[in-house]
Amino acid sequence: MSKPLAPCSKCKGEMSMKILDTFHGDSGGVKLTIHEMPYVGCAEGHKRFVHVEFAGQLMDLMMDKGTYQSVPSAEKKGFFTHTYHCSGCKLELPRASTASKTLEVIAELNKAQPLKVLVEIPVFKCGGCGKECIQSTEETAMLAVKGIGHAYRSIDIHPT
Ligand SMILES: [Zn+2]
Numbered sequence: 001m002s003k004p005l006a007p008c009s010k011c012k013g014e015m016s017m018k019i020l021d022t023f024h025g026d027s028g029g030v031k032l033t034i035h036e037m038p039y040v041g042c043a044e045g046h047k048r049f050v051h052v053e054f055a056g057q058l059m060d061l062m063m064d065k066g067t068y069q070s071v072p073s074a075e076k077k078g079f080f081t082h083t084y085h086c087s088g089c090k091l092e093l094p095r096a097s098t099a100s101k102t103l104e105v106i107a108e109l110n111k112a113q114p115l116k117v118l119v120e121i122p123v124f125k126c127g128g129c130g131k132e133c134i135q136s137t138e139e140t141a142m143l144a145v146k147g148i149g150h151a152y153r154s155i156d157i158h159p160t
């Protein structure tokens with residue numbers, strides 16, 4: 001037997017486990033769609049995360065460079081003004097993104113059923129060899145974390 005869920009902090013209503021269909025967030029061209037996220041909700045539609053660490057764990061996963069390892073990262077050159085170069089042939093990449101790639105991330109977080117996050121990332125195709133790179137894994141990770149924050153706010157979900 002699992003212990004009963006604490007009542008809603010806003011209306012004191014009874015809470016139950018629910019699954020959100022999809023919701024979205026984006027930041028700086030990185031777009032996230034979160035599918036089937038488990039949460040705890042009341043009849044009034046107030047939402048909280050399934051446990052206190054859940055929100056941070058999902059953000060940590062978005063922050064993890066390993067999440068983006070399937071897409072090559074460009075080489076950044078310059079100090080004050082940056083240019084991005086193909087990791088294959090070293091040619092400078094176009095300034096504007098040429099396409100986007102969608103990564104499917106399965107998040108298996110502590111004590112919660114797995115959910116799926118689709119991360120759409122702008123990619124830059126090399127005019128020389130045709131390889132597609134993201135500009136920077138670190139910046140992509142930062143934008144994805146901000147995007148997750150926006151997604152949480154869009155559905156008004158809280159840790160308690
Ligand atoms: Zn409530």
Ligand SMILES: [Zn+2]
Pocket residue numbers: 086087088089090091126127128129130131
């Ligand atoms: Zn190239």
